[in-house]
Amino acid sequence: MLSQFGTSIAGFMFIWATFQQFVPYYFRQYIGKFCSKVVKYFYPHVVITFPEFSTGDRFRRSEAYAAIETYLGSISTKQAKRLEGDIVPRSQELVLSMDKNEEVLDRFNGITISWVLMIIQQSSRTISLYSSDLERRCYKLTFHERDRENITKEYLKHVLKEGKEIKVRNRQRMLYTNNQKENSMHDKVWSRVVFEHPATFETLAMDTKKKEEIINDLVSFTKRKEYYLKIGKAWKRGYLLCGPAGTGKSTMIAAMANLLNYDVYDVELTSVRDNTELRKLLINTSSKSIVVIEDIDCSLNLTGHRNKEKENDQILKYAKEDSKTKVTLSGLLNFIDGLWSSCVGERIIVFTTNHVDKLDPALIRRGRMDMHIELSYCKFEAFKVLAKNFLDIDSHDFFGTIDKLMEETNITPADVSEYLMLKTTENVTSCLERLIQVLETAKEDAMLQSQKEAEEKKTLTKEQI
Numbered sequence: 001m002l003s004q005f006g007t008s009i010a011g012f013m014f015i016w017a018t019f020q021q022f023v024p025y026y027f028r029q030y031i032g033k034f035c036s037k038v039v040k041y042f043y044p045h046v047v048i049t050f051p052e053f054s055t056g057d058r059f060r061r062s063e064a065y066a067a068i069e070t071y072l073g074s075i076s077t078k079q080a081k082r083l084e085g086d087i088v089p090r091s092q093e094l095v096l097s098m099d100k101n102e103e104v105l106d107r108f109n110g111i112t113i114s115w116v117l118m119i120i121q122q123s124s125r126t127i128s129l130y131s132s133d134l135e136r137r138c139y140k141l142t143f144h145e146r147d148r149e150n151i152t153k154e155y156l157k158h159v160l161k162e163g164k165e166i167k168v169r170n171r172q173r174m175l176y177t178n179n180q181k182e183n184s185m186h187d188k189v190w191s192r193v194v195f196e197h198p199a200t201f202e203t204l205a206m207d208t209k210k211k212e213e214i215i216n217d218l219v220s221f222t223k224r225k226e227y228y229l230k231i232g233k234a235w236k237r238g239y240l241l242c243g244p245a246g247t248g249k250s251t252m253i254a255a256m257a258n259l260l261n262y263d264v265y266d267v268e269l270t271s272v273r274d275n276t277e278l279r280k281l282l283i284n285t286s287s288k289s290i291v292v293i294e295d296i297d298c299s300l301n302l303t304g305h306r307n308k309e310k311e312n313d314q315i316l317k318y319a320k321e322d323s324k325t326k327v328t329l330s331g332l333l334n335f336i337d338g339l340w341s342s343c344v345g346e347r348i349i350v351f352t353t354n355h356v357d358k359l360d361p362a363l364i365r366r367g368r369m370d371m372h373i374e375l376s377y378c379k380f381e382a383f384k385v386l387a388k389n390f391l392d393i394d395s396h397d398f399f400g401t402i403d404k405l406m407e408e409t410n411i412t413p414a415d416v417s418e419y420l421m422l423k424t425t426e427n428v429t430s431c432l433e434r435l436i437q438v439l440e441t442a443k444e445d446a447m448l449q450s451q452k453e454a455e456e457k458k459t460l461t462k463e464q465i
């Protein structure tokens with residue numbers, strides 16, 4: 001039917017081309033307009049080529065082009081995978097790029113949109129070693145005239161947003177550190193490796209309610225760009241993680257980074273020479289990142305409260321006596337929320353400490369460290385997460401005993417993890433038995449210790465009397 005229609009149109013065009021010279025001018029014009037209306041009626045498509053579509057700003061144009069490229073790459077990959085019958089998990093989405101003249105069909109609100117990658121060879125008078133210099137890549141977008149508004153207002157926004165999100169999802173995250181050798185040849189302030197820590201909030205052993213509260217806080221932070229703008233605050237949030245060694249402070253940072261897809265900047269304060277270097281480090285961090293200062297109580301010789309008179313120039317002496325570094329407390333406070341701290345955008349700052357009471361209150365006050373998270377010893381709810389992680393069990397006859405013993409003892413999740421590691425000769429029951437033994441011994445030790453302390457107290461009061 002369509003081919004018949006096409007043949008009739010072609011026939012009509014041929015007759016028209018031959019005989020139009022014999023038709024009066026005004027009549028010719030009328031027929032011309034009529035023909036274009038007929039063509040538009042049956043094939044009323046609009047074509048837009050990218051990167052011609054732009055905001056006029058070169059940087060944003062290339063950003064938009066990259067987003068389109070990623071979006072189309074992901075559609076074409078999904079189509080290829082669907083053809084092969086594979087299901088691709090979202091987290092491992094592999095994004096291929098489109099081939100020359102390849103067409104990708106996309107569906108949006110019931111509209112079918114066609115994208116074609118075109119590579120235009122450009123004539124150049126200069127000789128280039130790189131063939132790509134002579135090529136211009138552009139995407140041709142074709143859609144029906146009636147959908148113009150929907151495409152320009154809704155669809156293009158959707159493509160740019162999705163493209164950017166896919167890019168963020170698929171990018172390799174990095175772990176940066178400033179701890180470089182003293183006479184390092186390169187002047188880069190950060191050295192980096194790929195961040196591949198497997199911890200997630202799912203595998204983190206802690207109270208479920210507390211965990212959900214932290215997740216909600218983190219997620220809502222990432223969505224509140226406009227809110228921060230409205231209230232006139234830099235888009236950043238501080239978290240103070242405190243708790244004994246082995247309760248999961250570092251693990252939580254990794255879980256945060258994995259949840260939000262952020263890079264991690266691990267600041268080794270003892271390697272920072274002075275405030276200027278600290279600021280330089282800050283400026284060289286990227287958006288969507290977590291800046292971490294671990295064990296801040298050990299890095300700095302901060303005991304108790306600040307001396308008010310010397311507030312601004314107090315030098316933070318490092319625990320390391322031989323350290324030549326000089327960073328002042330005000331330098332560190334500026335690092336967290338001074339003018340320079342707002343230069344990058346979306347950022348989280350995390351301090352960890354085993355002794356929160358050793359820190360200067362100014363350093364950790366709300367507004368600087370917005371959320372204080374206490375990680376504590378392993379109780380039954382946290383144990384259940386570890387049992388699921390390590391032994392793949394949700395319940396066991398021994399769970400009641402373990403619950404009771406955990407209420408009476410202080411054992412860190414790190415220790416529990418160690419005891420739940422199945423040895424090749426062990427089964428789940430023998431592994432739990434071993435843990436119960438450890439808990440019982442810890443309980444007895446704790447009782448002996450408290451008895452000893454009580455006796456010591458008694459003798460001390462007797463001596464005082």
Ligand SMILES: Nc1ncnc2c1ncn2[C@@H]1O[C@H](COP(=O)(O)OP(=O)(O)OP(=O)(O)O)[C@@H](O)[C@H]1O
Nearest residue numbers: 203204205244245246247248249250251413414417
């Ligand atoms: N809450 C937890 N959930 C899951 N695993 C944990 C938890 N706490 C500790 N672990 C396990 O114990 C190991 C050590 O934990 P982690 O380094 O996070 O503790 P930390 O509090 O940062 O200790 P430190 O203060 O000594 O740096 C981790 O590799 C992890 O396997």
